[in-house]
Amino acid sequence: MESRENIIEIRDLTKSYGKKRGVESISLSVKEGDIFGFLGQNGAGKSTTIRSMLGLIHYQKGEIHMLQMDAVRDQKEILRQVGYMPSEVLFYPSMKVKDVIAFAARARKRDCFNEARRLCGIFQVDGEKKIEELSLGNRKKVSIICAMQHRPKILILDEPTSGLDPLMQEAFFELILEYNRQGTTCFLSSHVLSEVKSYCRHAAIIKDGKIVRTDSVENLLKSDVRCVKIKSGGRKKEFVYTGKMEELIHELAGMQVEDVLIEEPSLDEIFRHYYEK
Numbered sequence: 001m002e003s004r005e006n007i008i009e010i011r012d013l014t015k016s017y018g019k020k021r022g023v024e025s026i027s028l029s030v031k032e033g034d035i036f037g038f039l040g041q042n043g044a045g046k047s048t049t050i051r052s053m054l055g056l057i058h059y060q061k062g063e064i065h066m067l068q069m070d071a072v073r074d075q076k077e078i079l080r081q082v083g084y085m086p087s088e089v090l091f092y093p094s095m096k097v098k099d100v101i102a103f104a105a106r107a108r109k110r111d112c113f114n115e116a117r118r119l120c121g122i123f124q125v126d127g128e129k130k131i132e133e134l135s136l137g138n139r140k141k142v143s144i145i146c147a148m149q150h151r152p153k154i155l156i157l158d159e160p161t162s163g164l165d166p167l168m169q170e171a172f173f174e175l176i177l178e179y180n181r182q183g184t185t186c187f188l189s190s191h192v193l194s195e196v197k198s199y200c201r202h203a204a205i206i207k208d209g210k211i212v213r214t215d216s217v218e219n220l221l222k223s224d225v226r227c228v229k230i231k232s233g234g235r236k237k238e239f240v241y242t243g244k245m246e247e248l249i250h251e252l253a254g255m256q257v258e259d260v261l262i263e264e265p266s267l268d269e270i271f272r273h274y275y276e277k
């Protein structure tokens with residue numbers, strides 16, 4: 001795995017919207033075959049990074065390579081080989097679902113009829129319906145189908161599961177794992193830490209337009225951050241600790257501690273820790 005090539009490589013990406021911060025000096029790489037989670041709160045810079053990767057917005061500084069191609073110069077070819085699902089679903093409301101899906105396939109110059117039909121079955125999407133007749137969750141499914149039907153080399157999904165019910169979320173991740181087994185590299189942005197923990201192998205945390213941590217999900221969970229829960233004077237306290245263990249024990253020894261629990265933090269707690277710094 002580690003010897004594989006970087007299929008996504010971002011170096012020193014800076015994008016500002018006038019005076020407004022977008023992202024600043026972002027560097028990250030994703031190896032071929034990975035499932036990579038991109039974690040951050042609202043406004044952290046996830047969509048700005050993703051749109052830059054696809055050459056959909058102009059950035060002031062940095063270099064991005066996708067599939068060893070330049071994101072700006074080779075944008076057309078990259079878009080053909082990549083599946084992208086934006087965070088907001090924008091289709092012509094009066095178009096039929098099957099026409100939207102066929103249009104997306106034609107844009108890639110591919111016949112995806114069989115795969116599209118299979119995906120419509122899995123997601124229980126009716127091709128004859130018009131977009132305007134669909135709920136937000138069902139529009140999201142159409143967007144997922146458009147991104148996946150041509151079995152892309154890289155799947156880039158911007159908050160794919162928001163708005164999907166739990167059964168559909170499960171079906172979605174089953175598909176992600178299936179495509180990944182067949183060689184697709186997946187990059188997904190999310191707020192939902194449990195799904196990153198369950199399905200991603202590597203992850204980056206973005207805060208205020210900057211990457212604060214990139215690692216394997218395994219290492220993120222194994223980090224030296226500890227979650228400490230104590231009961232003292234009848235009151236419960238809970239905090240995240242990153243210092244030396246002996247100092248913590250020394251500190252606790254001076255307190256009237258009735259109960260103590262020191263455990264590895266969940267991904268939620270690690271995320272919160274970086275956000276509260």
Ligand SMILES: Nc1ncnc2c1ncn2[C@@H]1O[C@H](COP(=O)(O)OP(=O)(O)OP(=O)(O)O)[C@@H](O)[C@H]1O
Pocket residue numbers: 017020021022023040041042043044045046047048049087
């Ligand atoms: N078109 C735009 N014009 C001005 N500012 C923008 C624009 N798009 C994004 N921004 C700003 O850039 C920053 C990063 O936004 P971005 O949409 O990339 O965040 P995000 O992590 O994708 O958030 P969310 O989870 O809410 O989608 C925010 O401060 C946002 O207000």
